[in-house]
Structures are given as C-alpha cells and as structure tokens.
Amino acid sequence: MSAEKKSKIIGVALAVCIVCSILVSTAAVTLNSIQEQNQKLDRIRNILAAGNLLDRGKDIQKIYNEYIEADLIELSTGKVVHPENYTNELNVSDFDIRTMANNPKYSTSIPANEDIAQIKRKPTHMPVYYVREEGELEEIILPVYGKGLWSTMYGFIALNRDLHTVDGFTFYSHGETPGLGGEVDNPQWKEIWKGKKAFDENWNVKIEVIKGRVDPERESAKYQIDGLSGSTLTTRGIDNLIKYWLGENGYGPFFEILRKELSDDQI
Numbered sequence: 001m002s003a004e005k006k007s008k009i010i011g012v013a014l015a016v017c018i019v020c021s022i023l024v025s026t027a028a029v030t031l032n033s034i035q036e037q038n039q040k041l042d043r044i045r046n047i048l049a050a051g052n053l054l055d056r057g058k059d060i061q062k063i064y065n066e067y068i069e070a071d072l073i074e075l076s077t078g079k080v081v082h083p084e085n086y087t088n089e090l091n092v093s094d095f096d097i098r099t100m101a102n103n104p105k106y107s108t109s110i111p112a113n114e115d116i117a118q119i120k121r122k123p124t125h126m127p128v129y130y131v132r133e134e135g136e137l138e139e140i141i142l143p144v145y146g147k148g149l150w151s152t153m154y155g156f157i158a159l160n161r162d163l164h165t166v167d168g169f170t171f172y173s174h175g176e177t178p179g180l181g182g183e184v185d186n187p188q189w190k191e192i193w194k195g196k197k198a199f200d201e202n203w204n205v206k207i208e209v210i211k212g213r214v215d216p217e218r219e220s221a222k223y224q225i226d227g228l229s230g231s232t233l234t235t236r237g238i239d240n241l242i243k244y245w246l247g248e249n250g251y252g253p254f255f256e257i258l259r260k261e262l263s264d265d266q267i
C-alpha cells in the first residue's frame with residue numbers, strides 16, 4: 001500500500017472519530033438535562049404513588065403542585081428550615097439524597113452500632129412532603145433508604161395524619177434481583193402496607209417486615225408485613241431501613257414536633 005493511500009485511510013478514520021466524538025458529547029450534554037428532568041418527574045410520580053394520589057389526573061406535575069407542600073427539616077432537631085435560609089446547595093426543590101449524603105458539609109457519618117439501615121452516612125437534612133386537601137393535612141410522605149442485598153434502596157413511606165397508619169410505601173430506585181428482591185415493586189406486596197400501624201400507643205416503632213407470612217389472627221398482625229419469599233436479605237434490609245428512618249435517629253425528632261403541632265391543631 002502506498003504512503004499516500006495509508007495517510008488517506010488514517011485521515012478518514014480520524015475524521016470519523018472526531019465527528020463521532022462530537023456527536024456523542026453533544027448528545028450527552030443535550031440529554032443530561034432531559035435525564036435530570038425525567039429523574040425528577042419519576043421521583044414526583046413515586047411521591048404521589050406513596051400518597052395514593054396518582055389517580056387524581058394525568059399531569060403528574062399538576063397533581064404535585066395542587067396537593068403537595070414540601071419542607072426541608074433538620075434531622076437532629078426535627079425543625080423545619082425556613083425557606084429564607086435555603087442556599088444553592090441546601091434547598092428542598094433540588095434536594096438529592098445521594099448527592100447530599102456525599103456532601104461532607106451537609107451529611108454526617110452514622111456510628112456503626114446505630115447504622116441498622118447500613119447507609120454509613122446520611123444527610124443532615126431531609127425533605128418531607130405534606131399532602132393537603134382544601135388546606136387540611138391528610139398525609140405526610142417521607143423519603144427512606146437503606147441497603148438491601150445488592151443495592152441501596154430508595155423509597156417513600158406515606159403516613160396518615162394520625163401519624164400511626166401507613167397510607168402507602170414504594171421504592172423508586174433499587175438494584176435487587178427481578179423476581180426475588182425486585183418483588184418490592186409488586187403492587188400486591190405494596191398494597192399490604194396500607195393500613196398497617198407504624199407505632200404502638202407509646203410511639204415506639206412497631207412496624208416490621210417479617211420472614212414469611214403474617215398470621216392475621218395475631219394481635220401483632222396490624223404492625224406486620226409479609227416478607228418477600230426467597231428474599232430474606234432484601235426483606236431484612238427493608239425491615240431495618242424502615243425502623244431506622246421512623247426511629248429516633250431518623251424522623252423521631254420531627255415526629256415529636258409534628259405530634260405536638262397536630263394535637264394543638266396548628267397545621
């Protein structure tokens with residue numbers, strides 16, 4: 001092959017590489033914002049799913065705007081952060097749990113003996129979502145997360161305004177095996193959560209996801225959820241993460257404030 005032919009081939013190959021890399025990087029940059037937008041919409045869809053609000057219309061954003069009010073709370077005190085104190089990094093609309101849990105300024109490490117959800121770090125703040133109908137508080141929806149077998153699972157639990165009764169539960173992100181741990185997405189299993197009681201009369205966390213099936217005859221059945229069959233480790237992960245987030249190291253301080261405000265009828 002002549003030297004001229006060789007350099008032509010190299011030239012064409014280089015040109016193809018350059019054109020392709022321009023196309024790929026343009027697509028990546030252009031699609032990035034669409035991807036972020038879709039992730040945000042998916043999170044909203046799951047907040048609405050936990051709160052059983054998806055049947056209120058087709059436009060997810062519209063339902064969200066109509067029924068949901070979001071606040072940012074400081075986990076250690078349970079106090080709401082006033083929007084005046086929001087910053088570019090810390091605000092409710094852009095809040096991303098993964099990003100915040102990795103931000104040293106806005107996260108804390110969890111001592112191993114407390115880390116039942118196996119998340120190692122948690123944000124110092126979390127968003128909470130109030131569902132209101134005609135101004136009245138109906139439900140509160142809280143983000144929860146923790147380790148399953150293969151992945152960290154991210155979801156929402158909705159509690160009725162009595163703060164005892166579960167109205168809904170859903171995961172929006174996990175990497176458990178389809179057909180095994182992935183059965184967390186099974187609508188029939190999610191249905192079991194509705195109506196279960198999260199706390200006993202002294203506000204101790206009582207809800208649990210057990211191995212096997214709940215015996216409906218037992219008094220404890222109102223606190224228990226069937227485990228996923230053949231998926232003991234995912235089941236245990238869910239049991240742990242729910243206990244962590246509803247407990248004193250999770251939303252405990254926030255619940256205390258909320259209970260008082262609800263009994264004083266301030267919200």
Ligand SMILES: Cc1cc2nc3c(=O)[nH]c(=O)nc-3n(C[C@H](O)[C@H](O)[C@H](O)COP(=O)(O)O)c2cc1C
Pocket residue numbers: 149150176177178180181182229230231232233234235
């Ligand atoms: C390919 C493969 C995928 C699995 N995925 C899961 C899973 O997502 N969640 C889970 O708890 N167990 C999963 N398991 C099973 C666990 O390894 C373990 O055997 C199981 O949790 C024990 O459950 P059991 O006591 O109900 O049998 C998987 C096993 C295999 C071989």
